Amino acid sequence: MFDENKTDRNDALRIADFLRIQRFTTSPIKEEKYMALQRLTRTRYQLIKQLIRTKQHFLENLTYKCNTLAREMRDESTSLFSATLISLMTEDFTLDELAELPLEAFCDLLQKEKAVSSNQKKSLKQFNVQLP
Structure with a gap:
């Protein structure tokens, strides 16, 4: 289907042709290495989102626990x-x-x-x- 070299310019032309006249109606077969890269990227994205969510949860708990810290520091106890x-x-x-x-x-x-x-x-x- 694609005999030319894979470059950004050729990719841009293919995408433009597809959007303009839908020249290539068959979807390219997904190779195993691209599927693995897709899974790896998706997993990394999910892990980063989970890490951000966990840090935000920790900071919220820290805020709840320490919101009276200034008042406690003024007290004797x-x-x-x-x-x-x-x-x-x-x-x-x-x-x-x-x-x-x-x-x-x-x-x-x-x-x-x-x-x-x-x-x-x-x-x-x-x-x-x-x-x-």
């Missing part, structure tokens, strides 16, 4: 990790970078920010976090 959460949210780390940090490096980061006091160390020990 701040939670254990409020100051730590504020420092982590204002640092130059993304959520992905924090998730990929090893536990020891994350604890070192918390100690560097002086967010882990001796009382917090005791509280962290109940979660089986080993601190120096």
